[in-house]
Each structure stands twice: as structure tokens, then as C-alpha cells.
Amino acid sequence: MTSKTVYLAVYPTFADWETGHTTAHLAQHGYAIRTVGPSLDPVSTMGGVRIQPDVSINDVHPGSDADVSMLILTGAELWDMGDELAPFARKAREFLAAGVPVAAMCGATAGLAREGLLDDRAHTSAAAGYLAATGYEGGRRYVDTDAVTDGDLITAGPTEPVAFAREVFGKLGVYEGEVLDAWYRLFHDSDLSAYEVLMAAEGAGVE
Structure with missing residues (x-):
């Protein structure tokens, strides 16, 4: 059993259904799931569930913590409503630079696209046109499939929570x-x- 940490990003309008399989099975295999929010203020998910973040995004530093295994970014309406969640995309860049995997679903993939993290990596999302609307330069690397792993980056669309979990488990060696x-x-x-x-x-x- 491992004692490593997986950070689950939580923010207002967080899409509840996207990571249930992933976090449940990771926890059953000894991973500590820590919720990371924009601040320590409680957030409400798209389903109306109130979550108290364990840590603020500004206090997460993957390069200095050998126990960190992954950052998970889920969809949220806020990804398409301005730059409020941009700090999470920038943090994803920091994770990837430190060699720590990042897994992103739905709207979070658009955030990564705006950050330039999909320009040179194979990836997927809700639809190719959805990401094209961000103005990113990675359209040639888009793959029309349920979920994609390219190195340390996992992406999936909003209707593929099981495929998303499969890629996470495979990356971390859970199964x-x-x-x-x-x-x-x-x-x-x-x-x-x-x-x-x-x-x-x-x-x-x-x-």
C-alpha cells in the first residue's frame, strides 16, 4: 500500500460525477486524496455539495514534495467563464515540469489548452471544436477517443469518467x-x- 498524495482540484461548479470512480479506488489503494481549492474557503459543486478544501492552490508545490503523485483537474462551468481558474492551469504546468502527472477532464482541458499545455501533446476533450475555440495550436494532436495518456498528461471528455479512471490507474500502477x-x-x-x-x-x- 502506498502513502502518496493525489491532489483533487475543487472549485465552484466542480463537476461532481467526473472523478468518483477515480478517487474512490485510489483511496482504497492507499492514496491520500487532498482537495485543493482557490483558497481555503468552502466551495459548492455543480451538484450543490459543499466542500472544504484541505489546502490552497498557492500552497501546493510538487517539486518540493516527493510524496505527491498526481494533480486531478475536473470540469466546471468556470473554466469557460473567464480566468478565475487559470491558476490551476498554471499549477498543472508546474506539476508537469516537475515530472508529476496531471489528469484533466472536460472544461479543465480547455484551461490547459489556453495555457499551451496541449499544443505538443496528444489529447482529447469533449470535442475538437470545443478546444479549437480556445485558439490553441494543438488541434493536430487532438484524438477523438474516450481518454488519452501522453507522457505525464491524461485527458478525457465529460462523459468518460470510467475511461478517465482507467488511465489514472494505469499511470499510477494501481491496476x-x-x-x-x-x-x-x-x-x-x-x-x-x-x-x-x-x-x-x-x-x-x-x-
Whole structure:
């Protein structure tokens, strides 16, 4: 079991449904999930859930903390309503520069596009046109698929929370190979045969 930290960005209009699979299974495998907000003030999600951030974005420094494993950025209406969330995109740049993975969904991908982080990396989002509207220069690297991993960057669209989780688990080594495939088939396709693979792996002590 690991004791490493994954930062989950939380901000007003945070899209609740996008990271439930990801954070639940990371926590079950020993990762500490710490919520990081614009400040320490409580925020309300798109679903009306009130969250008290554990830490402010200004106090997160991946290069100086060897226990940090990933930054997760979810969608939010605010990504398309101005620059209020730009500090999170800039923090993503800091994570990537430090060699720490970043995973972004939906509107967060537009934030990364505006920051120039998708210009030279394969990526996906809600739609190619959505990112093109940001004026970014990475359109040639857009991939029309459920989720994409390119080096330390993971991207996905708003309707792919299971594929997003799959990429995160694969990147962090939570599940691998046929076990990772079985996890995806169980939660995405309701394939009950995949459950047997997962239980067999758990019994053998394989993650």
C-alpha cells in the first residue's frame, strides 16, 4: 500500500460525477486524496455539495514534495467563464515540469489548452471544436477517443469518467494489464466475467 498524495482540484461548479470512480479506488489503494481549492474557503459543486478544501492552490508545490503523485483537474462551468481558474492551469504546468502527472477532464482541458499545455501533446476533450475555440495550436494532436495518456498528461471528455479512471490507474500502477482491462469492463460494460478476474487478482495480492 502506498502513502502518496493525489491532489483533487475543487472549485465552484466542480463537476461532481467526473472523478468518483477515480478517487474512490485510489483511496482504497492507499492514496491520500487532498482537495485543493482557490483558497481555503468552502466551495459548492455543480451538484450543490459543499466542500472544504484541505489546502490552497498557492500552497501546493510538487517539486518540493516527493510524496505527491498526481494533480486531478475536473470540469466546471468556470473554466469557460473567464480566468478565475487559470491558476490551476498554471499549477498543472508546474506539476508537469516537475515530472508529476496531471489528469484533466472536460472544461479543465480547455484551461490547459489556453495555457499551451496541449499544443505538443496528444489529447482529447469533449470535442475538437470545443478546444479549437480556445485558439490553441494543438488541434493536430487532438484524438477523438474516450481518454488519452501522453507522457505525464491524461485527458478525457465529460462523459468518460470510467475511461478517465482507467488511465489514472494505469499511470499510477494501481491496476495493470488484464486486471486494469477487467476493471474497465466491469464498471464501463457491466461485464460480470471481469469481476472474477478482479477477485482472483485481489486474492493473489495483485493490484
